[in-house]
Amino acid sequence: MNHPDPVAVGTLLRHVLELLDGDVAKVYEEQGLPEYRPRFSPAVRTLLAEGPLSVRDLATATGVTHSAASQTAAQMARAGLVTHTPDPLDARRRLIALTPKAHALLPRIEAEWEATVAAMEELDAELSTPLAELLTEVTEAVTRRPFRERIAAAHRRRAGGPGRDRGAGGGPGVCARTVAQFPSACGVRTVAAWQTKTWGGLCAACAVWPP
Numbered sequence: 001m002n003h004p005d006p007v008a009v010g011t012l013l014r015h016v017l018e019l020l021d022g023d024v025a026k027v028y029e030e031q032g033l034p035e036y037r038p039r040f041s042p043a044v045r046t047l048l049a050e051g052p053l054s055v056r057d058l059a060t061a062t063g064v065t066h067s068a069a070s071q072t073a074a075q076m077a078r079a080g081l082v083t084h085t086p087d088p089l090d091a092r093r094r095l096i097a098l099t100p101k102a103h104a105l106l107p108r109i110e111a112e113w114e115a116t117v118a119a120m121e122e123l124d125a126e127l128s129t130p131l132a133e134l135l136t137e138v139t140e141a142v143t144r145r146p147f148r149e150r151i152a153a154a155h156r157r158r159a160g161g162p163g164r165d166r167g168a169g170g171g172p173g174v175c176a177r178t179v180a181q182f183p184s185a186c187g188v189r190t191v192a193a194w195q196t197k198t199w200g201g202l203c204a205a206c207a208v209w210p211p
Contacts, residue, residue: 020038021037021038021039024038024112024116025037025038027112027115027116028112031108031112032108033105033108033109033112035078035079035080036079036081036105036109037075039072039075040072040075040076040079040081041109041113042062042063042064043058043062043069043072043073043076043082043096044081044098044102044106044109046058046061046062047082047096047097047098048098048106051097052085052095052096052097053095053096054087054093054094054095054096055069055070055073055094055096056069058073058096073096076096076102080099080101080102081098081099081101081102081105082096082097082098082099082102083096083097083099084096085097120132
């Protein structure tokens with residue numbers, strides 16, 4: 001089996017998710033639930049506990065973005081598992097509720113939940129750190145300091161720190177990559193004129209991009 005480059009963390013995360021979610025989806029299909037997706041489970045559990053919710057409230061309760069919650073609800077509606085109805089207290093909102101079909105499938109769905117939890121506990125026993133704990137730590141860390149900020153700081157360090165933003169060779173210029181290509185990626189807003197000339201309009205950090 002080919003494994004993703006361990007340095008390509010995003011690819012590795014997607015690969016792990018595909019392996020886990022893919023096998024869970026296969027189990028549902030084998031149990032006669034081909035339209036059910038693993039991503040439905042947090043929404044189903046929340047709607048069971050809370051009753052009908054708006055997309056915004058469902059997103060908050062399940063810890064996903066509004067867009068992700070909306071997409072999941074749309075997929076569940078196509079599978080006949082939820083309905084979208086007007087909120088009697090606010091005509092601008094629509095409420096998502098489980099259908100009779102979803103309630104009828106609950107015994108089978110809940111049995112698979114229990115089996116999946118048990119399988120995850122077995123997998124965690126083989127790992128140095130339980131997967132959910134590690135992912136929670138990652139989430140908290142990038143919430144405290146977004147990854148974008150960490151990348152910008154790394155570029156500044158490669159450029160020699162804040163002192164390299166301006167130089168004695170001339171007046172300040174603006175990094176071409178900052179302006180034209182990746183305005184949120186480059187943390188170096190001004191560069192010395194000699195740097196601009198030497199690296200074709202890029203600051204010292206972006207001149208060696210990618211790192």
